[in-house]
Amino acid sequence: AQKVTQAQTEISVVEKEDVTLDCVYETRDTTYYLFWYKQPPSGELVFLIRRNSFDEQNEISGRYSWNFQKSTSSFNFTITASQVVDSAVYFCALSGGSSNTGKLIFGQGTTLQVKP
Amino acid sequence: DSGVTQTPKHLITATGQRVTLRCSPRSGDLSVYWYQQSLDQGLQFLIQYYNGEERAKGNILERFSAQQFPDLHSELNLSSLELGDSALYFCASSSGTGAVTDTQYFGPGTRLTVL
Numbered sequence: 001a002q003k004v005t006q007a008q009t010e011i012s013v014v015e016k017e018d019v020t021l022d023c024v025y026e027t028r029d030t031t032y033y034l035f036w037y038k039q040p041p042s043g044e045l046v047f048l049i050r051r052n053s054f055d056e057q058n059e060i061s062g063r064y065s066w067n068f069q070k071s072t073s074s075f076n077f078t079i080t081a082s083q084v085v086d087s088a089v090y091f092c093a094l095s096g097g098s099s100n101t102g103k104l105i106f107g108q109g110t111t112l113q114v115k116p
Numbered sequence: 117d118s119g120v121t122q123t124p125k126h127l128i129t130a131t132g133q134r135v136t137l138r139c140s141p142r143s144g145d146l147s148v149y150w151y152q153q154s155l156d157q158g159l160q161f162l163i164q165y166y167n168g169e170e171r172a173k174g175n176i177l178e179r180f181s182a183q184q185f186p187d188l189h190s191e192l193n194l195s196s197l198e199l200g201d202s203a204l205y206f207c208a209s210s211s212g213t214g215a216v217t218d219t220q221y222f223g224p225g226t227r228l229t230v231l
Contacts, residue, residue, distance in 0.1 A: 033217060035219070037222070043224065043225055043227075044222060046118075047219060047220070047221055047222070052217070059221070065140075093159075095218075100215050101215065102147060102149060102171075102212075102216060104161060105161070107158075109158065
């Protein structure tokens, strides 16, 4: 069965600190995709990144970076120089499976609070 | 703004009632997904449609049903509502065939409160 674990329930940092959100996944599929979504206090889910299982290159987008390590089944997300606007719940998600549908399995989410 | 619209934004109703949640996907997207977000269950996949056909089903209760219409909008019907159905219901859409490769873009959600 597929599973996503975000062990950190809540993280609190002070503005300008770097913070890493952990994501560990379980799957038996060889082809799968990993995602990160952000849910700000307003409630909507905002897509951040998609990664496929064959691409282990790290990715950087501005202050955001992602580290995908297949050997440890992890897809961690780092925010550099955090800002108050980064305060949100962040979800890691997994899609895959022999049925080849788009069903997403979400982790429980990590609440990030960035204090001024 | 993802381009996915959901109505209504908020819905308050009583136990035993029936409600309909509506979703319009992004322009051109043929795939629609429904998810439920609750405090105890987290974000759970309910059902997926591609161009009017059901593509995948998750842990959707028998009291719940959905469909996708020819104009591609989708509706989620919840009946015989219980207190535990109170949740945030998200619709998402994608531009692909609804396969594992698709990126899903989410609407703002409908917050359902059952009293």
